[in-house]
Amino acid sequence: MATELGTPGIGGLDEVEDALRRWQRDEAPLQLHPGDLGWYRRRGARACAAAVRTWRRRGRVLAVGLLDGPGLLRLTTAPEARHDEELARSVVEDAARPERGVLGVGTVYVEAPTGSLVQDLLAERGWRADESWTPLRRDLAEPVEDPGLRIEVAGPERARVWAAVHRSAFEGSAFTASHWHAMAGGT
Structure with a gap:
């Protein structure tokens, strides 16, 4: 078939x-x-x-x-x-x-x-290899040591701030608070 x-x-x-x-x-x-x-x-x-x-x-x-x-x-x-x-x-x-x-x-x-x-x-068919990716992975069987960073949960009330940080980190990103809500809601 x-x-x-x-x-x-x-x-x-x-x-x-x-x-x-x-x-x-x-x-x-x-x-x-x-x-x-x-x-x-x-x-x-x-x-x-x-x-x-x-x-x-x-x-x-x-x-x-x-x-x-x-x-x-x-x-x-x-x-x-x-x-x-x-x-x-x-x-x-x-x-x-x-x-x-x-x-x-x-x-x-x-x-x-x-x-x-x-x-x-x-x-x-003539296609050529391009840059390869380097996949990184880590075994999480043991607890990860605390790197000393402050980590915060960005809930719906901070979606606008999260989106702004994302845009500043990735040139050309058009990520918005609306995108955050769509992603978080699975829609």
């Missing part, structure tokens, strides 16, 4: 987040995370759903992509599907053809798990 490209809609976001949650492994290569969708929801559930792409076979989600802007597809697959040739060919073909609605025309990027067949097939 063929792999089908789709967009989940607002009602399908929970299923996509559940799939991402099941696929998380500390030892796995860099991967799209359910928290990435949560962060994207600061733009609202409708915008988040519109930015998500799924690849399914027999109704099962095998790959999830997040359009993190018009030229970047952040992709991961079910761990057992990292070398599924039919899936990888479908993802690569969809990413390479703007009319398929995954990536636009011009310079575009695909972030795919290291060692996945998707990366190999992209390279065969």
